[in-house]
Amino acid sequence: MSGVTRTETVPAFETNSEKLNGGSIARSAGLLLEGKLVAFPTETVYGLGANALNPDAVARIFVAKERPTYNPLIVHVADTLAAKALVLDWPEAADLLSEVFWPGALTLVLLKRGQVPDTVTGGGPTVALRVPSHPVAHALLRSAGIPIAAPSANRSGRLSPTTSDHVLRSLYGRIDLVLDGGPTSGGIESTVVSLVGGMPRLLRPGLIGSAEIEAVVGPIERMLPLHSNLDSAALLSPGMLDRHYAPRTPLELTADGPQRVEELGSQGLRVGWLRRSDTLEAVSESDRVIRVEMRRDAAGYAAQVYAELHALDARGVDRIVVDAVPETEEWLAVRDRLQRASVPE
Ligand code: TXA
Ligand code: MG
Secondary structure: OOOOOEEEEOOHHHHHOHHHHHOHHHHHHHHHHOOOOEEEEOOOOEEEEEEOOOHHHHHHHHHHHOOOOOOOOEEEOOOHHHHHOOEOOOOHHHHHHHHHHOOOOEEEEEEEOOOOOHHHHOOOOEEEEEOOOOHHHHHHHHHHOOOEEOOEOOOOOEOOOOOHHHHHHHHOOOOOEEEEOOOOOOOOOOEEEEOOOOOOEEEEOOOOOHHHHHHHHOOOEOOOOOOOOHHHHHHHOHHHOOOOOEOOOOEEEEOOHHHHHHHHHHOOOOEEEEEOOOOOOOOOOOOOEEEEEOOOOHHHHHHHHHHHHHHHHHHOOOEEEEEOOOOOHHHHHHHHHHHHHOOOO
């Protein structure tokens, strides 16, 4: 671990300019090649990067995040060609999906080649691959010329970071550098789909909807629902452990926000409330309640939700109350994250 963590600011618009070649991107690439840890923005959330082909560097990610070593990492690559170089088999579904969704927020799980270290894959035979579209991530991959293993840049089980500040709050002193490219646009993580075995299988809902994926590749198997069979879910994708993506503050998901907020307020608790309503309920305005108006559409909500939860954590409220979101497929990824965040510690 490095003791201090440097921050370098890389406005996304600079990534195409000559200036960057001798600048932050090149320095970050150099650190990665030395086996160091660099956090960087992607279009979903910030990732904590290490050289995916260097087992010692990858091991440092697990230490910094306090992540269980059985939970495998996503490997980020510059393009489809670089992805193919890391796998034994490239099925037709991989062609179809990468063609449409890469660069972008889709992660594909495929059979790995021997050169992908076991530390990356949790000892398993598969590797998760993604070509990110964020210009900073892309420039970093090009400059370093290596695959970059990068989980979300947060302590294990906690909220993913959508700004460099969130990264620092969670990992300061544990990593070598943060590339600050401003807030990420997607707000939640990529969709993870396994192409190993029979039908493509959704392992983690994410920014790209299942319907969009099915439009390209035909029917996919849905992931196991929350709480269904933890052991087998964890076996398929260990990141699907129940409690996850959680703020430090206890979070409740409720169908009746106004009433719950009143109740908690009357117990003298300071409450943060992620509110989804067009109507003005009779909840008394008080300094015990911080109301946060959430966007009505799923993509807008996703872009906003982690940042609001980070902000409520930082303000030190006693409880976070979240109005339930629609039960439709469009909201699957957001619902998944909120449900996991609400599982008690
Ligand atoms: O948007 C994202 O995916 C972000 C950015 C940084 O790319 N990354 C991210 O990584 O969310 P992480 O490590 O927080 O989540 C990766 C998920 C976990 O649920 C993990 O279990 C699953 O992907 N995963 C990784 N490799 C796998 C594999 N070989 N088989 C099944 N699941 C895998
Ligand atoms: Mg994560």
